[in-house]
Amino acid sequence: MERLEVGVREELVRRATRPMRQGELLGLGLQKYEIERLLRNGHLRYAHARYVNGRTDPRIAVIACAQAAHPKSVVSHFTAAEVAGLRVWTNQDSRPSPDAVWLTCEPGPRRNLKRTDVVLRRAGLIEADLQLRDGIWLTTDARTTVDIARELPVREAVTTVDHVLSRGVCRADLEAVLARQRRWPGIRNARTAVALSDPRSESALESYARVVFVESGLQTPILQVQFWNGTRWLTERVDFWWPQFRTVGEADGLEKFEAATASERRRLLRRSFERDQRLADLGLELVHFGWEDAVRRPANLIHRFETAFARASHRTDPTPTWRPAP
Known part of the structure; x- marks a missing residue:
């Protein structure tokens, strides 16, 4: 045997x-x-x-089997993003059936399917929407991103749009998908997310917070800049910069601290303090914030920035020399 x-x-x-x-x-x-x-x-x-x-791979096995159970379907939406390695961030309950395999197939006599294990959407597909990865047919990164942007609130959708642009997908590719889906549900959200996107955002928190700033009427910041201290360019770059208000915003996710050992955590904190001191020496206002601030207390976060802007308005010394980070 x-x-x-x-x-x-x-x-x-x-x-x-x-x-x-x-x-x-x-x-x-x-x-x-x-x-x-x-x-x-x-x-x-x-x-x-x-x-x-x-x-x-266990997850690939589940995805492949789900796809095989629905002939002529392709992996799409959140599952396609998972396979392709695209950044997705969703607030609690924003995304239905988070563990489900998301599929798309051509329209037919049957309706959409939504279960805890499978979400099947019936929608038009063309050859330009398809790619093959790990032996699985899935939607292209551009199509996947627009599909996700139609499903999520704008603040969350921008996270994926920023990331896909940073990976080399052209904005024109996204616009082409938007044009093909011009009458589809959620397309207005997707258009807004693409319009607000910026590939210079380096984390989900930066992407989310930037939309909070826009929706709250805060002036648009410049992303990823370096400063001249009089003798050299500082190696560190800042997440957000408002030159008219001499204010820096830093999006601080806690993941790097939570994953660090005690000694690594002390080293990270020391480096952060030294960095903040160098920025303070340039006469800059500095606002640190995290997920709790951006998601749960956005009004308070905006007030902190407005207060920093007001403090900076009383300064008379020149704004430090800065440049976009290379």
Whole structure:
């Protein structure tokens, strides 16, 4: 039996380029109890009534099986972003069925499907919307981004738009998708998110906060700049800069501190204090903020910036020399 199992495993490796139903495995000469043993031993994975080779990454296995269960579908929306490595940030309850596999297929007699394990959208697809990654057909990064931007509030959608632009997707590609979807649900949100996007944002927090600034009427900041201290350009760059108000904004996510050891955390804090002192020596106003401020207390955050602007307005010394960071 072990020889049979080895032979079966080799056959599965050769043929498991796609998920298979139980009947196909039985057609290879397997018995049901042998399939169960292969599952227990990790030589097979099972999801959505399909089997794939056990070497397949667990999440990719689930995605591939879900896609196979819905013929002619492509992986899309949040799942396509996951496969492609696009940055997505959603507030609590913004995204329905966060663990579901999102798929899109051409319109047909059946309606959209929304379950905890699968979300299937029926919408037009053209060849320019498709790409192949890890053996899975999914929507292109441009199509994925616009689809996500139609699903999410603008503040959250901009996070993905900023990231995809920073990875080299052209704004024209996004505009082309927007044009094809001009009458689709959520397209106004998507257009706004694309219009507000800036590839210089280096984190989800920076993207989210920038939209908070715009929606609150705060003047638009310049992103990622360096300062001249009189003898050299400072190596550090700041997230947001309002030259007319001599004010710097720093988006401080806590991830780097939470993941650090105690000694690394002390070193990071010391470097942060030294950096802040160098900026203060230039006569700059400095406002640090985090996710709690941007998401839960945006009005208070805007007030902090307006207060910093007011303080800076009383200064008479010249604004430090600055430049966009290379």
